[in-house]
Amino acid sequence: MSEQKAKVAAVTKIDSFTKDGNTLYKHNIVFDTGVSGIAWSKNEDGSPWKVGEEATFTMELDAAKGINKLKMAQKGGWSGGGGYRGGGYKKNEFLDCAAYALSYAKDMAIDKVIPKEEVLPTAEAWYDWLVAKGKVVAPAPPATT
Numbered sequence: 001m002s003e004q005k006a007k008v009a010a011v012t013k014i015d016s017f018t019k020d021g022n023t024l025y026k027h028n029i030v031f032d033t034g035v036s037g038i039a040w041s042k043n044e045d046g047s048p049w050k051v052g053e054e055a056t057f058t059m060e061l062d063a064a065k066g067i068n069k070l071k072m073a074q075k076g077g078w079s080g081g082g083g084y085r086g087g088g089y090k091k092n093e094f095l096d097c098a099a100y101a102l103s104y105a106k107d108m109a110i111d112k113v114i115p116k117e118e119v120l121p122t123a124e125a126w127y128d129w130l131v132a133k134g135k136v137v138a139p140a141p142p143a144t145t
Contacts, residue, residue: 006032008050010028010030011049029070037070
């Protein structure tokens with residue numbers, strides 16, 4: 001998925017999708033090179049895709065749907081901020097609970113609330129409590145083909 005540059009020739013709204021009060025708009029983007037694909041935007045007009053402007057983007061073929069998925073390239077490199085970067089990261093609530101529980105138990109040992117030997121048993125107790133209280137659900141197993 002290498003970056004490409006081309007001038008946007010057309011932006012056509014196809015559909016919209018609303019979930020949890022947030023609306024995303026599906027657009028067909030056509031470039032002056034003849035390349036085209038589908039992109040989602042928070043804006044009904046399709047921005048940041050603007051007709052007549054050069055865009056730096058990545059394109060990925062979705063073979064199952066027979067479409068090219070377009071994503072605007074990040075501008076200015078690393079911003080130091082978080083945020084959604086599209087794909088790749090899947091939240092693992094079990095790992096998050098384990099990390100929090102261990103960190104909290106370690107802090108308790110540093111503050112001499114518990115002895116060092118009790119860090120792991122205390123972390124396990126916190127982990128069990130967090131999973132039970134948070135109603136953490138195991139991730140779905142991977143699909144088999």
